[in-house]
Amino acid sequence: MPRYFFHTFNGHPHPDMEGTELSGLEEARQEAVQTAGEIIRSDSVKTWKGSDWHMEVTDAAGQPVLWLRFSVEEPIRPAK
Secondary structure (H helix, E strand, O other): OOEEEEEEEOOOEEOOOOOEEOOOHHHHHHHHHHHHHHHHHOHHHHHHOOOEEEEEEEOOOOOEEEEEEEEOOOOOOOOO
């Protein structure tokens, strides 16, 4: 089974040193979306509010196979 690595970046790199064995690219895509959803739902989202973050999925050779990009922003509200 191929091994995929899910590296995240939110101003600082957070490399995935273990990786996950998955059946192929489609399963890696599903895992990336699920993991990103968990990050977004967690309280840690406050740590990157207002800045872009992304996840880079690489294969065992370190070659990128997928990118997910996100940002969290709040609209500027006029003073009342």
